[in-house]
Amino acid sequence: MGLKEHVLYRLALTPLMLLVLLTLVFFLMRVLPGDPITMLEGKNIPEEVLARRRAELGLDKPLHVQYVNYLYSVFVKLDLGVTALERIPVSYLIATRLPATVDLAIAASLVAIGIGVAMGLLSARYEESWFPQFARVYSSVVYSIPVFYLGLLLQVGLARPSGLPTTGRLSPVNMVALDSLPVRTGFVLIDSLANGRLDIAADYLVHMLLPALTLGIYLSGIFTRVTYLSVSDAMVQDYTRAARARGIREWRVVTRYGFRNALIPLLTMAGLQVAALLGGAVLTETTFNWEGVGLLVYEGILKRDYAIVQGAVTVYALIVALVSLVVDVAYTLVDPRVRY
Amino acid sequence: MRLPRGFAEWGLAVGTALVALFVALALAGESLVGQLAVSNVVVVDGRVYEVPPLLPPGSRLTVGGRELVFIMGTDQLGRDVFARVVSGARFVLTVALLSTAISAALGTILGLLSGYVGGFLDRVLSLVMDSMYAFPGLILAIAIAALLGVGVLNISMAIAVVYIPSYYRMVRGVVLSLKSAPFVEAAVIAGASPWSIVTRHILPNVVPQIVSLLPVSFADAIITEAGLTFLGLGIEPPTPDWGFDLNKGRQFFLAGYWWIGVFPGLMIILSVLGFLLVGESLNELLNPRKVEA
Numbered sequence: 215m216g217l218k219e220h221v222l223y224r225l226a227l228t229p230l231m232l233l234v235l236l237t238l239v240f241f242l243m244r245v246l247p248g249d250p251i252t253m254l255e256g257k258n259i260p261e262e263v264l265a266r267r268r269a270e271l272g273l274d275k276p277l278h279v280q281y282v283n284y285l286y287s288v289f290v291k292l293d294l295g296v297t298a299l300e301r302i303p304v305s306y307l308i309a310t311r312l313p314a315t316v317d318l319a320i321a322a323s324l325v326a327i328g329i330g331v332a333m334g335l336l337s338a339r340y341e342e343s344w345f346p347q348f349a350r351v352y353s354s355v356v357y358s359i360p361v362f363y364l365g366l367l368l369q370v371g372l373a374r375p376s377g378l379p380t381t382g383r384l385s386p387v388n389m390v391a392l393d394s395l396p397v398r399t400g401f402v403l404i405d406s407l408a409n410g411r412l413d414i415a416a417d418y419l420v421h422m423l424l425p426a427l428t429l430g431i432y433l434s435g436i437f438t439r440v441t442y443l444s445v446s447d448a449m450v451q452d453y454t455r456a457a458r459a460r461g462i463r464e465w466r467v468v469t470r471y472g473f474r475n476a477l478i479p480l481l482t483m484a485g486l487q488v489a490a491l492l493g494g495a496v497l498t499e500t501t502f503n504w505e506g507v508g509l510l511v512y513e514g515i516l517k518r519d520y521a522i523v524q525g526a527v528t529v530y531a532l533i534v535a536l537v538s539l540v541v542d543v544a545y546t547l548v549d550p551r552v553r554y
Numbered sequence: 555m556r557l558p559r560g561f562a563e564w565g566l567a568v569g570t571a572l573v574a575l576f577v578a579l580a581l582a583g584e585s586l587v588g589q590l591a592v593s594n595v596v597v598v599d600g601r602v603y604e605v606p607p608l609l610p611p612g613s614r615l616t617v618g619g620r621e622l623v624f625i626m627g628t629d630q631l632g633r634d635v636f637a638r639v640v641s642g643a644r645f646v647l648t649v650a651l652l653s654t655a656i657s658a659a660l661g662t663i664l665g666l667l668s669g670y671v672g673g674f675l676d677r678v679l680s681l682v683m684d685s686m687y688a689f690p691g692l693i694l695a696i697a698i699a700a701l702l703g704v705g706v707l708n709i710s711m712a713i714a715v716v717y718i719p720s721y722y723r724m725v726r727g728v729v730l731s732l733k734s735a736p737f738v739e740a741a742v743i744a745g746a747s748p749w750s751i752v753t754r755h756i757l758p759n760v761v762p763q764i765v766s767l768l769p770v771s772f773a774d775a776i777i778t779e780a781g782l783t784f785l786g787l788g789i790e791p792p793t794p795d796w797g798f799d800l801n802k803g804r805q806f807f808l809a810g811y812w813w814i815g816v817f818p819g820l821m822i823i824l825s826v827l828g829f830l831l832v833g834e835s836l837n838e839l840l841n842p843r844k845v846e847a
Contacts (some may be wrong), residue, residue: 234685239697246701320793340789347561352835358826360771360780365799369808370815380808495690497781511693512785515700523697525688 217546220471220554221539228535232528236288239527240281243520245270249273250298252260271298284524294528295521299542306524308507312529314383315506318425318498319491325430330437334476337438338445339468349442353435361494365428365501372424379421381503388414427503429494433487440483444476451475477548485541488534566835571718572828577644592792594632596622608806611813619640627657627813629799633792634766639817642794645706646825650775652710653717660773661721666760668722668730669736669754680726680791683719695778699787709788715780717771724767728760769833773826780822793811796822 247483251259251267269500270284276538287293290386294304325384333353337346383402384392396482406414445468454471458464496508503509507526513521545552556737564831584591594605598618605615626635667678686694699712732738732755781795783789791802796818800807807815 231685231688232679234682235689238682238686244700247703293788350561354827354830355823358777358779358823358830360784360797360819360822362781362784363815363822364806366800366815367805367819370810370812374808374810384556452707461570466558489688491692496693496696497784498688500785508693512696515697517703530690530693531688534690550733 217554219545220542224535224542228532231535232531233285235527235531236524237281238501239524240284240520241277242393243518243523244277244280248518250518250520252509253516255298257440271299282449288524288528292324294525297521298517298519301422301456303452304521307510307522308529310400311505311510312314313353313402314504314506315492315499317401317403317422318429318506320497320506321422321426322429322491322495323428323484323487323539324379326433326435326487327480329431330439331441331473331476331480333434333438334443335468337442337447340471341446345460346442349438352439356435357431358429360497361428361432362497362501364432365424367497368424368428370499375426378424380424383418383421383504384419385417388417404501425498425504429491429498432494433491436483436487437480440479441473441476444479445472448472448475478545479550481541481548483536487535492533534548555752562835564837565655566839567653569828569833571832572824573832576643576647576825576828579640579645580647583640583643587634587640590634591637591641592633594628596659598812604830605632605634609815611635625818627811629803629814630811632692635813635817638794638799639796639821642796642818642821643825644841645789645793645795646776646779646797648706649713649779650708650772653775653779654768654771656710656714657717658721661718662760663724665722666752666756668746670724670756676726678735679722679838683722686715687719687723689745692778692781693783696785696787699782702788704788704790707718709782710780712782712788713775716751716778717774720771721767724763725760728763729756732756732759733803742828764836766833769829769836771833773829773833776826776829779806 226409249268251264251273255263258402263490265274272280275283284295287295294308297307304373309476316512333349338348340346372378379385383389392402392405392414395405395409399408402418406412406418411450414478449468449472454467457467457471492508495506496512498504499508500512507529511523511526513519514526542554546554579764589595590605594746595608596603596605596617598620603617605622605624605628607628607630607766609615609624609632613624613627615622615624615656624636625632626639629635646654654716664683666680673837695712695716698715699709702708702712738751738755741751746755779788780797780800783795784845786801789795789798799818800815803811803814803818
């Protein structure tokens, strides 16, 4: 199978995975107690009002009819539906929230991979010192810290003394300014830079610092280990020994020869961590009131707003599928020996 | 990791000590600290006293001639933080135990079935499990926990669902590799029934692998539980729970009453770390050549 066939095959699998997840969530949300109307109005609303409101949302139809209708609208009409209360299109809601989550995820990944690679390389370079053991303890400890606890500690320990913002994505004044900018993509950084508003971009980065550090540190342990393991494996191979024999400095052997060996494992790990990243993002967004998809889905779950939860699940599944596809393609770029 | 052997032994010792401490707290913590964990009311000689909220750590309070010491202070409702932190171990560890048991049992059964029967069933189950495995587990757990409502069993089930695929994938892999092993084929030729082949010949080879997964799985369950209760899911006040206390005390914690948040958080870290160290060190000591990321 060539790369093209492999990509097509993976693309064909994505709708199947989506079908499984949507089916699971659909029946879970409808079989278990509570629906959007009782969650909103309480359990004591008059019977006929309840019946009318349910009919409006199509919740009075038999379950299998609702299911088929839902799948038809997602897979054929590509429509994620509207929210139960305000009747806002879910696709619109997600489109306004997704950039925040994508920004946070990218920034956190950079932090995680940056810390991980640095600590892994240092451990491999100074194999005989105390550093590898320190890195090992570090990675176990950050794995054990709940991401929201880390977030709260950073808020108290870092933000309060230094005056950094603890919650939100922008200062209120810039939130308003952002809305009036002529060029809008939804990505604050792109929008503010495209419109020449460096001050808004800076404000955004300052707000993003703590959430990105929180989520990034939480995920950095695993990258530390992967880097260290692969690089230190390479350090006893013949080709690194040969490099040393040619008089190449040790640090260069580690970063040029050893690090190459870590690229594929790092890529694999980055792909595998996407689920952890998105899950951790829910807690990070709640802790920092960062208005992304994670906060949206959490509120959607509490309100039993089927459409929001199902829409978010769809988007998450697509992100996971897309990333694993990108990782597969990236393998062939990093290592020309990889064939599908 | 190419670390000194003593490092793993040291990790095992520290991990075991932490695990023992938390198991002891879960068993005896509540009876040790009594009512102070769930209420701020102290009764001395038939007279009722109320403990004030937000006393800093180390505060002493004399009520009815008796001196009370709050080494970790009191929370926003005047309850003893130390008492809550100590008795909080019970809920978390019960949930971790239940959820790990449920996911290991279901994952193993489904994995055995899928691997041994094969064919269409295997394809469907694998698709379902792989989809769940790839999906952000915490979001699935949040959804299930919110729908099921409060209760030990409910929150345990929400967590268990997330980890079923890990056990399923591992067990299925072992079954596939053993299916054509000579001793299994010999059993088939000897006329053993599928049931006895699976339970008597395959299962014993799966069990050690499951056991090696348990401690880390336990650590994951604790951290997931903390995440759910931090979001206010699955638990009812005044049950002492570290994640839930962080949720309720968050505003006060951010306002500078650090003891309300620091101590429950430390308990989460130490308990997760304990099980993690035990799991990782055991794997390292038992399979020195198998290097795990």
